[in-house]
Amino acid sequence: MTTELQDTLFSLEETTDDAGTPPGFRLHRLELLNWGTFHQGVRTFRLDGANSLLTGDIGSGKSTVVDAITTLLLPANRIEYNKAAGALKKERSLMSYVRGFHKSTRSTGGEYSKPVALRGTGALTVVLAVFHNAVLGKSVTLAITLWATQEAGQPSRFYSLAEADQSIAADFSNFGQDPVLLKRKLRAAGAAVHDAFEPYAAAFKRQFGISGNQAMELFHRTVSMKQVENITSFVRTNMLEEDNVGERISHLIHHFDDLKKAHDAVLRAKDQIALLTPIKDGAAQHAKLSNEDESARRQRDQLHPWFTDRKLHLSLEHQAELERTGERLQEDSTKLRTQITGLRHELQAVQEDIRTNGGGRLAAIDADMARLAVESRTQRQRFDTYTEAAKDLGLRPPEDKVLFDANRARLGEVEKELGEQSDGLQDHRTQLTITRTEHNARLSEIGAELRSLQSRPTLLPLPQLELRRRLCDGTGIAEAALPYAGELLRVRDGEGAWEGAAERTLHGFALSLLVPAEHYAAVSSWVDANNLRGRLVYLRIGESPAARTAEPGTLAAKIAIKPGTPFRNFLLDELATRFDHFCCDTLEDFRRYPRALTVNGQLKGGRGRHEKDDRQALTDRRNYVLGWDNHDKISRFRTEQDEVTGQLKVTENQLEKVSVSLGALGRQNQRLGTVRSVADFGEIAWQLTARRIEELKAEKAELETASDVLKQLTAKESAVTAELERLEDRAGKLRERLGANEKDARDIAEAIDECRGILAETPLTDDGAVLAAVERLTAAALGDKTLTYKNTGAAESSVRSVLTDTIDALSKRIARAAEGTVRLMADFRNKYPNETTDIDAALEAAVDYNRMLEQLVSNDLPRFEAHFKESLNQNTIHEVVAFNAFLDSRRQDIVTRIGEINQSLAGIEYNPGRHIQLEHQNTSDQDVREFMSDLRACSEGTIGDEDQYSEQKYLQVERLIERFRGRDGLTTLDERWTAKVTDVRNWFTFSASEKWTETGEEFEHFTDSGGKSGGQKEKLAYTILAAALAFQFGLGSGAGGAVAGAAGKKSGRSFRFVVIDEAFGRGSDESARYGLQLFQRMKLQLLIVTPLQKIHVIEPFVSHVGFVANTNGDDSQLRNMTIQEYRDERDRRA
DSSP: OOHHTTTHHHHSSSSOOOTTTOEEEEEEEEEEEEETEEEEEEOOOOHHHHHHHHHEEEESSHHHHHHHHHHSOOGGGOOOOTTTTTTTTOOHHHHHHHTEEEEEEEESSSSEEEHHHHHHHHEEEEEEEEEEETTTTHHHHEHHHHHHHOSSSOEEEEEEEEEOOOOOHHHOSOOOOOHHHHHHHHHTEEEEEESSSSHHHHHHHHHHOSSSSSHHHHHHHHHHHOOOSSSHHHHHHHHHOOOOOOOHHHHHHHHHHHHHHHHHHHHHHHHHHHHHHHHHHHHHHHHHHHHHHHHHHHHHHHHHHHHHHHHHHHHHHHHHHHHHHHHHHHHHHHHHHHHHHHHHHHHHHHHHHHTTTTOHHHHHHHHHHHHHHHHHHHHHHHHHHHHHHHHTTOOOOOOOHHHHHHHHHHHHHHHHHHHHHHHHHHHHHHHHHHHHHHHHHHHHHHHHHHHHTTTSOSSEEEEEEEEHHHHHHTOOOOGGGSBGGGEEEEEOTTTTGGHHHHHHHHHEEHHHEEEEHHHHHHHHHHHHHHHOOOOOEEEESSSOOOOOOOTTTBBBBEEOTTHHHHHHHHHHHHHHHOOOOOEESSSSHHHHSSSEEETOOEEEEEGEEOOOOOOSSSGGGGOOOOOOOHHHHHHHHHHHHHHHHHHHHHHHHHHHHHHHHHHHHHHHHHHHHHHHHSSSSGGGGGHHHHHHHHHHHHHHHHTTOOHHHHHHHHHHHHHHHHHHHHHHHHHHHHHHHHHHHHHHHHHHHHHHHEEEEHHHHOOOOOOOHHHHHHHHHHHHHHHOOOTTTTTTHHHHHHHHHHHHHHHHHHHHHHHHHHHHHHHHHHHHHHHGGGGGTTTSGGGGHHHHHHHHHIIIIIIIHHHHHHHHHIIIIIHHHHHHHHHHHHHHHHHHHHHHHHHHHHHHHSSSSSTTTTTEEEEEOOOOOHHHHHHHHHHHHHHSSOSSHHHHHHHHHHHHHEEEEEEEHHOOOOHHHHHHHHHTTGGGGGEEEEEEEEEETTOOOOEEEEOOOOOHHHHHHHHHHHHHHHHHHHHTOSSSSSSHHHHHHHHHHHOOOOOOOOOOOOOHSOOOHHHHEEEEEEEHHHHHHEEEEEGGGGGHGGGGGGGGGEEEESSSSSSOOEEEEEEEHHHHHHHHOO
């Protein structure tokens, strides 16, 4: 680069006219009325558009003048008053200048200090500045008028702009005390009056040819310009405009809120479907099991008719068979009687022949033997019976009369023992029978409780719920509006050790009905007019008291209240008031507190009252009433049900054993009767009779061997007798068969009549499915056996047992299915109360839940998903893409602007033959880099599956938006993060490169001014500041000044005024001189605010001097003089 390029910056500015007229708008005069310590009267500072010096002692009011100028050019909320003097930000304010705060005094009580004001409320303050453009021959007057309406806060104000040279004395006086009249006067004079800064600023920027907001921000920063310690920070702050992305982010959040509502609707629908699907399945399973149970019961009900019908058919078949058998037996009997009659005639003839041949004695012997044989059989039978009974009773067999008499003597003792055993067994059976009755009664009670608990969601006893149901039916009040206290309370998690004591202490309160004031009249009337058939305590709930916090360590602190209940404040107050007993782990603590409770349930109240009620076990959860559901209580009742069932089985087994023992004892009593019935030994002495028969047989044999004819006749008689006996025996058996056949016929006829009677009362169903099922069950029960009329009863019993077991199993499964489904319904109602206002947690409402599920699956969810995808793709993603594009365009703008600033820097010789260039690099800040990556991810690409893409894209956007919005607990952190990552200036870091102008080679590169001397740092600051001013004020070349610069050159408008407060006073003489020369070349008007010590360096560059003095601290004065007047006075004083 050449010297020609170095002059580019200045050659592009408006040229002076032939007489050397300076270009642009410059400050010619500043007037102050009642501003700070410039009190009572107008103070005027004359600059005449030339470089000027504002000086004076410390505290005289120099910064007050600077703040006045700044107040004209920037909004008050962006000004750090007294910044140039190094004061804290809050030390001065707009109100402090309007009121004239100049010192502090101690308050009346001496506790704090308060400012002392020069002016009260209502006094008018005016700051006026006249800017003149000599080239255009035009003046512009800027003014701000302020007044305080109250002691503190912000003053009222308005701004004015006049395209004329105005003054406070001429234009801001003679209007009375009403600022409205002053506005009217100014407008009448042609001035534009604005109540807000923004339109006023836009107006004076148009007049001065200023574009953008950063030019005035840079003007403000030059007031207290420091060294360039960090180039990145300086460039970001002074040379790049800050973007207002807040509105865009708010718009993005607004669109996302709509998307989130759509997404929440999808998630809500999916969650409801997930909760309703098992309800549908549970209800279907319950219905299926109920149908199976109903079918099994119908089958069991038809067992007796079906088996009776089968028995009837089989009996009819058997009856026909018996009739045929009877006819055949009758024919055989007739034939046999004929044969027997013939043989009897033949035997009589033979016996007559025997008598005629000496057979009389033989006949007598046969008669005796026959009689004795009968007697012997009877005696033997009684002997065997007696012997068996004696052994069973512990007596000896009666082998002789001595033993028989001994047994006879012991009968009384045996009878007494049997009586005592019988009495004991009878007593035991009575007790067991009572026990069985009690078990059955308890099982019935448990069954009723379980059925009740499965139909309701809470732990309260059934009578209490029934009483409330009657009350609500009678008054028309919804049951949900009248909760029992126990339905809204439970022991907190982690406090399980105190649950029993809490249940016992709160039991009465838990059973209290809570009645809102609006229902009190209806409830009290109904209660008074009806027999409650029980006890009811209800509490009238009026205005909710302020919520009270339970004292830690008390019983009240261990109790949780159901979320969302309108009775929360009442319950908190009631718990904290009535149940503020301290829970004591030791008896020492228990004795120490006036109201206390031990973990074992001992309660200590006011006035020394102690109580412990152990009528029911502390850990018996069956009696618990606190809680929002009854799952634990159902479990306890089921456990007790199993225990009682087991005890019942044991009792029944014991009863069966006692019955067996009593049966055995009865048989022993029968044996005793058998033994007692034999009064004489001769009744059982069968051995003696047997010997007499043997003696008769011997005598008969001797008689028969004495005669051959008799022998032959006797042999024939024996043969005929044997044949007759054979036939008679056959005939006897035939008669028995006939008798049995006739008996069977009578029995079968009775059975047939009985079957027909049963079927007349309980006819067989015409349900083929039921009958087929019974038939299959019968076939399975019989196995390889065949069903006959005899085994129908046993088969029926077997099938009935199978069906009963099946029904019992089904009943348990049905109960579990009902319990699980109702619990799921209750969970759904608790989670979604608005959707289930008119739907109960009961199996009868399954159709309503199924209808809701069908609506969600077929209509709501598809509609919600479609709306979500449309909102995501057409609205939110579009907005994210637009936001990304905006930030990317701003990024490109920054790159372009750095290039433009470099053009300005190229025209400023930093060192002989060298100039400064700014370089930009992408930031290494992890937050920014991750944000840029996340933003790109939200704006581009898909991941295949449409549903997965939509959800994944939503989650990506959500993570970004939630940080924009501010996450819970991290709001401040996220605000800082958002401000950082969305400020595109933070996407870059900057450094400076000192280059040879001729060759472009780099001489030195640095990211900050560390390691340089003070003068070098100041020189770098002046250079970069000059380039920034040239760029912001549109004085240099390039696009950065294109709008303002082009318009300025065409219209002759530009802003050439800069205030530098004490900067030249802090640096070296060389660096100060470099800066002054640089600003002079740029044809900028400088107002230099500094103490007198640097005047020797500044003096050659200034034309006017303003000297500020404040001798008493409450009245600042401003003296104007030319530099020559200043020199003359200095020389005179020297």
